[in-house]
Amino acid sequence: MKKKVFKLEVLKKEQVSAEAVSLFFKIPLAEKKAFHFKPGQFLTIIHTLEGESLRRSYSICNDITDNSYVQIGVKKVKNGRMSRFLNEEVKVGDYLAVEVPMGRFTAELDSTQYKSYYFFAAGSGITPILSMVKSVLSVEPYSRVYVLYGNRNQEQIMFKGDLEILSERFADRFTIIYLLSQPIRSWSELWSTKTDFVYRKGRVDAINIAWFIKEYPPYAQNALYFICGPGSMIANTKARLLGMDVPENRIAIERFGNLGTDVQSKGGMAATAKVYIDEQVYELKLKQGITILKALLNSGATPPYSCEGGVCGACACKLVKGAVLMANNSVLTEEELNAGWILSCQSTANSKKLEVVFEREK
Secondary structure (H helix, E strand, O other), rough: HHHHHHEEEEEEEEEOOOOEEEEHHHHHHHHHHOOOOOOOOOOEEEEEOEEEEEEEEEEEOOOOOOOOOEEEEEEOOOOOHHHOOOOOOOOOOEEEEEEEEOOOOOOOOOOOOOOEEEEEEEHHHHHHHHHHHHHHHHHHHOEEEEEEEEEEEHHHHHHHHHHHHHHHHHHEEEEEEEEOOOOOOOHHOOOOOOOOOOOOOOOOOOHHHHHHHOOOOOOOOOOEEEEEEOHHHHHHHHHHHHHHOOOOOHHEEOOOOOOOOOOOOOOOOOEEEEEEEEEEEEEEEOOOOOOOHHHHHOOOOOOOOOOOOOOOOOOOOEEEEEEEEEEEOOOHHHHHHOEEEEEEOEEEEEEEEEEEEEOOOO
């Protein structure tokens, strides 16, 4: 159950926007199987800064057809220690501790499929979507891809170069529309009737989503919809799609933000918990407001986890006895919740006794 940690060499580092870099990690021949990934998954980087071990998840950006390296995108976040470290200090030739790919926000590809893929991204939400776009275009020659990508201005667009290359190479199957809420305009542009960079002013909102799908209707009736960005953008985009009669089971979401939070709930109660991880059984005493994950880590256990924000799903486990309160859930479906799945990083006790099982991955 515990994810093995590998030391990977930084093969290349590129600036992909004014505030973001892309890191390329070399995958040793012996580890290629371990680092096989699905488009949309993420890597977890572990590094000690100022005496504290930090874990942060970053989406994989490259095409699944090339497994000689794995690439991530990292946007610098204000007060984000790991993101600043990766942007400002890491250099080519450095080695970083990295866990194998994980994540549920993925596209299942098949070369015989005939689909329309709609992607809605804001800011760094383009990172997992870029991997899916590249992979769909490479693997599924009969499918078409449509991307609506929002940013504050031109300088904030991550991977614009990659996206423009895809636009040229797959002009018949790939469409991208850039939305800018506060575009930068030069004096020359004010007097020009033409600009090299084409965009729409606005955000990824109900009006632009409706326009986008009307302008680019599904090429194939088998259409899928992927959304990635901050919380409000996720909720608004999903609501608009549902309002356009898109079936909920055709919508996949990945929420960016709230990573690394330390959940302390005023609700719940003190409890005892029996937790099964592989062949180990842990008997825990949970204080009121302490999550199952935090209690496990304090006991010396090694459960699977990554973001600690209820976003990635890496710490999901099954509650077989008792009740919990979940502070946040951005990944488990209604069916999974009904089947007893919980996020240990967000769950505090709501009954005196708990029994939890971390199931082995298939």
